[in-house]
Amino acid sequence: MGRTLVTATQIILDEQREFGDFYRALRRADQQAFEELFSHARKHTAPISMASHALPFEAVLLAMLLEECKKSNQLSQQLDELGKVVDKLHQLVDEFTSSA
Amino acid sequence: MNVEYTGWLLDVYTDRKEGGIVLWFLGDQGERLFLRQPFPVVMYAAGDFSRLRALWHYLEKQPMQVSLERTERRSLFDPDMLTVMKIQVKKAFEQPRLFARIKQYFPELDYYDADIPIFPRFSAKYNVFPLTRCRVVTGTNGWIQEITPLGSRWDLDSEPPPLRILTIEPDIDPSHAQPAKLEIRYGRYHCRWEMKPEKPLLLCLESILRRYDPDLILTNWGDTWLISRLLEYSRQLNIPLSLNRDPDCEVIYKAQRSYYTYGTVVHRGQQIHLIGRWHIDALNAMMFGDYGLEGVFELARVSALPVQVAARNSPGSGITAMQNITALRKEILVPYHKQQTERYKTAFDLIGIDKGGLVYQPLIGLFPDVAEIDFISMYPSIMRRHNISPETVGNQHLNAQFVRDLGLFVNQDQPGLVPETLAPLLDKRITLKQRLLELHPWDCRYKPYKAQSAALKWLLVVCFGYTGYKNAKFGKIEAHEAITAYAREVLLRAKEAAEVLGFTVLHMYVDGLWIQKPGACNVADFQPVLDEILERTGLPIALDGIYKWVAFLPSRQDNRVPVANRYFGVFQNGEIKIRGIEARREDTPQFIVQTQMEILKLLSKAPTADSLPSLLPDITQLLRRRLDEIQKGSLNIEQFLVRQKLSQALNEYRVPSPAARAAKQLEAEGKLIHIGQHVRLLYVRGEQRVIAWDLSLPPDPATLDVIRYKRDLLRAASTLLGPLGVNEDTLRNWLFSNASYAAPPGILPKTNPNCRYFDVSSG
Numbered sequence: 001m002g003r004t005l006v007t008a009t010q011i012i013l014d015e016q017r018e019f020g021d022f023y024r025a026l027r028r029a030d031q032q033a034f035e036e037l038f039s040h041a042r043k044h045t046a047p048i049s050m051a052s053h054a055l056p057f058e059a060v061l062l063a064m065l066l067e068e069c070k071k072s073n074q075l076s077q078q079l080d081e082l083g084k085v086v087d088k089l090h091q092l093v094d095e096f097t098s099s100a
Numbered sequence: 101m102n103v104e105y106t107g108w109l110l111d112v113y114t115d116r117k118e119g120g121i122v123l124w125f126l127g128d129q130g131e132r133l134f135l136r137q138p139f140p141v142v143m144y145a146a147g148d149f150s151r152l153r154a155l156w157h158y159l160e161k162q163p164m165q166v167s168l169e170r171t172e173r174r175s176l177f178d179p180d181m182l183t184v185m186k187i188q189v190k191k192a193f194e195q196p197r198l199f200a201r202i203k204q205y206f207p208e209l210d211y212y213d214a215d216i217p218i219f220p221r222f223s224a225k226y227n228v229f230p231l232t233r234c235r236v237v238t239g240t241n242g243w244i245q246e247i248t249p250l251g252s253r254w255d256l257d258s259e260p261p262p263l264r265i266l267t268i269e270p271d272i273d274p275s276h277a278q279p280a281k282l283e284i285r286y287g288r289y290h291c292r293w294e295m296k297p298e299k300p301l302l303l304c305l306e307s308i309l310r311r312y313d314p315d316l317i318l319t320n321w322g323d324t325w326l327i328s329r330l331l332e333y334s335r336q337l338n339i340p341l342s343l344n345r346d347p348d349c350e351v352i353y354k355a356q357r358s359y360y361t362y363g364t365v366v367h368r369g370q371q372i373h374l375i376g377r378w379h380i381d382a383l384n385a386m387m388f389g390d391y392g393l394e395g396v397f398e399l400a401r402v403s404a405l406p407v408q409v410a411a412r413n414s415p416g417s418g419i420t421a422m423q424n425i426t427a428l429r430k431e432i433l434v435p436y437h438k439q440q441t442e443r444y445k446t447a448f449d450l451i452g453i454d455k456g457g458l459v460y461q462p463l464i465g466l467f468p469d470v471a472e473i474d475f476i477s478m479y480p481s482i483m484r485r486h487n488i489s490p491e492t493v494g495n496q497h498l499n500a501q502f503v504r505d506l507g508l509f510v511n512q513d514q515p516g517l518v519p520e521t522l523a524p525l526l527d528k529r530i531t532l533k534q535r536l537l538e539l540h541p542w543d544c545r546y547k548p549y550k551a552q553s554a555a556l557k558w559l560l561v562v563c564f565g566y567t568g569y570k571n572a573k574f575g576k577i578e579a580h581e582a583i584t585a586y587a588r589e590v591l592l593r594a595k596e597a598a599e600v601l602g603f604t605v606l607h608m609y610v611d612g613l614w615i616q617k618p619g620a621c622n623v624a625d626f627q628p629v630l631d632e633i634l635e636r637t638g639l640p641i642a643l644d645g646i647y648k649w650v651a652f653l654p655s656r657q658d659n660r661v662p663v664a665n666r667y668f669g670v671f672q673n674g675e676i677k678i679r680g681i682e683a684r685r686e687d688t689p690q691f692i693v694q695t696q697m698e699i700l701k702l703l704s705k706a707p708t709a710d711s712l713p714s715l716l717p718d719i720t721q722l723l724r725r726r727l728d729e730i731q732k733g734s735l736n737i738e739q740f741l742v743r744q745k746l747s748q749a750l751n752e753y754r755v756p757s758p759a760a761r762a763a764k765q766l767e768a769e770g771k772l773i774h775i776g777q778h779v780r781l782l783y784v785r786g787e788q789r790v791i792a793w794d795l796s797l798p799p800d801p802a803t804l805d806v807i808r809y810k811r812d813l814l815r816a817a818s819t820l821l822g823p824l825g826v827n828e829d830t831l832r833n834w835l836f837s838n839a840s841y842a843a844p845p846g847i848l849p850k851t852n853p854n855c856r857y858f859d860v861s862s863g
Contacts, residue, residue: 005454039660046460046608050588052452 008045011056012038040067102245105133106235108261109228110315111406112219113375117348119191121218123244124345124376125236126261132313134346134376135236137244141195141221144173144184144433145202147209152185155206164198165190173212175433176491176517176574182433184212192218203436212433220421223404224428229253230400230407231261253402254524256531257545260397266314268305270295274325275771276780276794282326286312298333302341305330309342316378316407317343318393323381323412324369327351345376358776361414365747367776373408385411387558394551402525402559415558419521419566422559423574426521435573442577443494453506453581458588461662462607462614462652466823468709469621470606470614470669472644473630475590476533477557478611479564480526481639482586489516490567490576505585508578517574522563529556530640587611590637597632607652609665614650621646621672645671649709651823653681659822668820670704682816686778689809691739692816695726699820712824720834723817727835730809737801740809741793743778758783762792769795783808 006014016023016038023034041048044063051059107127115122118136125133145155159166167188172181189195199214219230226247228234233250251258266286270279281292282301286308293301308314319326327343331351334341343351354371369384382388385396388411400410403418404425410418427434445453475481482488486501492511500509532553539546566572568580587610594613595605603615620626626643633641650669655661666680676697682688683696699719706712729735744759750767753760762781763773771794773779780793783805791799814835818828826834 004450035658036660039658042658042661043461046458049455050458050592052455054448054451 008049008056009042011048012041012045012060015057015060037064037068040064043067102237102239104235104237105131106233106250107131107133108231109234110230110261111376111378112222112230113406114193114218116193119193120243121192121222122346123236123247126263126315130262132315132345135238135244136242137247138190139192139218139222140188140190141192141218142186142188143195143199143214144186144212145206145209146182146184146212151206151209155202155209156185158202158205159187162198164194166198173433174431175212175435176427184433211436213428214436216424216428216434217405217409217421219406220404220425221428224425229402229404230410231397232258232401253404254528256528256535260548261315263315264312265316265318266308266312267318268322268326269320270326273794274321284308286314299337299339302330302333302337302339306339306341313345314377316380316393317374319379319381320383321381322379323371323384324356326381327372327379328353328370343377343379344374349375351375356774358774365745365776367774368412371412378407378411380408380411386414387554390558391551391554394548395555398552398555399559402528402556415555415562416566416569416572419559419563420573422525423517423521426517427574430517432517438571438573438575449507453585455588456584457610458591458608459610459664460605460608461664462667464652464654464659464662466649466651466709466712467606467616467647468649470616470647470650471620471626471629472612472614472647472650473594473626473633473641474612474644475594475637476530476640476642477526477560478587478590478639479583480522480560482583482590483564483567484519484523484526485638486510486582486586487512487516487519488567488579488582488586489518489520490574490579492516493576493579493582503582503585505588506578506581508582510582518563518567518579522560525556525559525563529553529560532556590639593636594633594641597636598629601629601632603629606650607664607667612644614652645673645675645677647677648672648704648706649712650677651820653819653822668700670700674704676700676704681819682812687742687744688816689740689742689812691726691730691735691809692813694739695722695813696816696820698722699817703820716821716824716826719817719821720831723813723831723835726813727810730806730813733801733804737782737799737804740782740804741780742783743780745778746773746775749775758790761788761790765792765795 019034023031026034041060041063044066048056048059048063053059105125105127107125110124110126112121112123114120115136120136120138123133123135123137125135127133145152156168159168167190169186169188171184171186173184175182189198196215199211203209203211203214223229226234226249228247228249232253232255235246235248235250236244237246239245264287267284269283271281271283271292272279279295281294284291284293284305293304295301330341331343333339352373352375354373356368356370358365358367360366369381371384372379372381380388380393380396388396391398396407396411399405399415399418400407403410403421405413405418405421424434488510492514494508495511497509497511497513499512501512502509532549536546536549536553539549564580564583567575567583568577569575591608591611591613595608598605598613598615601617603617603620605613605615607614615626615629617625623643623646626646630641630643633639647669648671650667653663653666653668655663663680668676668678668681670676678684678700681696683693683700699722702715702718702722703712706715742758744757744762746759746763747757750756750760750763756764758781759779762779765788766773766779781790782793782799783789784791784799784803785805786803789805791803793799814828814831818826818831821827821831
């Protein structure tokens with residue numbers, strides 16, 4: 001029905017295929033990370049489509065970065081919480097040793 | 101002396117005997133009237149003056165009665181009047197043949213109003229539509245003197261005509277085996293009649309046709325097998341069979357065909373139309389399962405297509421007929437060929453505008469207390485609100501709206517032809533939907549309202565789709581692009597409105613949103629979002645329902661990747677909604693569909709999402725029972741049938757699909773399968789791998805590929821249990837290794853506090 005452009009999902013798959021040689025040359029563990037990056041991009045097909053970017057891979061990269069940024073934020077948050085727990089534990093140990 | 105009747109108009113067609121038109125009319129006293137009326141048909145030609153003069157001379161020499169006139173008419177896309185030649189053909193049935201000839205001799209001319217069927221022409225002139233009430237006055241010769249409408253096609257509670265319906269159903273699918281009996285029902289009678297010997301069968305049918313005189317013959321496989329078989333018997337035995345009410349006409353055959361639409365190939369079987377009464381083959385009618393007879397009648401009523409055509413044609417022909425009526429009534433020329441071409445666009449333009457609807461990928465997982473909110477008929481509402489029509493898009497006027505994405509203007513001075521056509525349709529559907537919300541499902545009006553609403557829905561859907569259809573007379577791709585541009589903007593505004601009020605948008609799909617906020621679980625909690633969205637978009641949006649829980653599923657290939665429109669959930673009222681899972685697919689065997697639905701029913705009993713894992717023992721028990729039934733062969737073999745479509749010609753397959761392999765087996769027996777047709781098959785062991793169901797020899801149940809069916813069953817079960825943290829391997833362990841539930845579902849830490857469980861494999 002009049003559609004002339006490939007879908008965002010197709011753009012991502014095409015880009016992934018384009019990097020076939022790059023992928024082959026990666027170590028197995030790195031290949032898994034590569035696949036994960038592209039699966040990150042697949043979560044954002046609507047924004048990639050809305051961006052209407054002439055170089056769609058830039059939008060794909062941004063989508064990958066987004067997910068990585070979310071993950072690192074989440075990890076820092078967990079670290080903060082863990083840090084607080086460790087501080088509390090230190091405090092308890094100090095209180096315990098001083099009282100002993 | 102003039103006689104006056106009131107009643108319902110059933111059918112209109114051209115009269116080959118007397119030259120006018122024939123009207124079938126059902127009177128208030130139950131009389132079926134055959135009425136005639138003169139009805140000259142008008143078409144127009146325009147173009148080079150010398151060629152028009154040549155056409156004039158040509159037409160003057162024709163034997164049929166034609167009157168010619170030079171006049172001016174308005175074309176949709178041109179503000180100035182167009183000088184045209186008006187060609188009035190006195191005998192309506194001669195017009196299509198005459199037009200076919202002149203367009204062959206004078207192909208360089210433009211033709212208007214040339215290929216409009218007779219019923220929409222009649223309805224446009226007299227405002228009388230199929231199955232609506234009207235009054236007719238006939239003269240001494242029985243010809244109609246006057247016809248006036250007594251009801252409108254937009255009435256909601258118009259009195260339905262008391263139709264007489266004869267139902268005939270063969271006892272088995274003729275493509276599978278030779279039917280032995282016909283099940284016949286009419287009025288209060290019900291009988292089964294042997295197919296052989298043929299003579300008593302024909303005599304029985306003829307006596308029913310004469311005595312009961314049905315208005316509608318409703319069949320199964322009537323188009324593709326039954327009616328042609330009965331007519332063949334009638335010819336061979338020389339026993340009359342009055343299928344037509346009009347004795348002057350022959351039964352009309354329309355050949356089978358296959359065509360591509362919306363990216364898929366569709367096969368339409370042969371059609372058999374009767375004259376003077378209707379024949380509908382429930383299995384060859386369009387979307388009969390969706391809206392039934394009530395829907396077909398509604399489609400005919402609003403579009404002015406004859407009932408037999410409305411039943412079989414796509415809603416596209418209905419919306420075309422309605423646009424033609426609007427144009428005829430506004431005295432706007434209806435072009436024979438679409439005349440609008442796409443404006444010049446650069447690749448950059450295309451990247452910006454050719455995007456269609458907005459589809460967000462959902463967040464994967466199982467979520468409690470989710471509201472699904474949908475825009476009410478979003479695209480038609482946008483078309484009406486922004487006056488989007490082929491003639492309004494693209495021209496800069498004083499009073500024009502600018503569409504940012506397109507860099508185009510939409511003229512707001514005059515109501516566009518398309519919005520004008522769809523406005524009453526949209527109003528009727530919205531009113532029907534409102535009434536449905538207020539009515540109890542047991543109310544006698546509920547079912548007909550629902551069918552009518554479903555039929556109108558399809559007209560509205562194609563009303564948008566046809567703006568982008570290359571052959572639509574009133575289509576223009578820029579109008580299509582403008583609608584989708586507005587729709588994307590509307591959905592983004594809706595997302596922003598929901599997020600401003602603290603909701604998380606889990607999924608968005610073209611015109612619907614799934615939203616969630618901790619603590620929000622009642623209708624009142626979601627009302628502020630609806631109000632805010634209405635405020636920001638100007639379009640009505642409704643709460644479709646609140647899910648107790650809903651699970652958005654990942655892709656089968658990569659469970660880290662979400663898939664749009666693949667989910668299942670249970671509303672607070674216990675209703676189950678599924679999309680994209682096995683039970684919705686047409687190629688899933690019945691026992692898998694049933695098992696999936698049974699599992700969902702079990703899950704729907706959980707009061708909250710948190711209590712879902714407590715149902716796992718019941719589900720594994722059910723699956724064990726099912727696996728046992730497959731192994732023992734205690735299920736009916738038809739439960740294993742797979743229905744697949746043949747998507748291309750047999751010789752075009754590089755690796756034949758199961759459907760192609762089964763079709764090849766049928767072809768060897770002389771049963772041809774056409775592209776777009778469905779093939780029923782069973783998976784079997786051995787080299788063949790599949791066996792067609794409709795072969796002459798019945799399949800041996802012992803050859804069934806039990807391992808494959810078991811695997812498919814477990815896969816379907818794990819689709820539902822995945823969001824609870826039970827993947828296919830875990831399920832296998834539980835079922836085949838008798839492993840206990842040592843690894844409880846949901847063992848992974850929750851990364852989203854509002855999401856309950858994650859697929860164990862997604863880590």
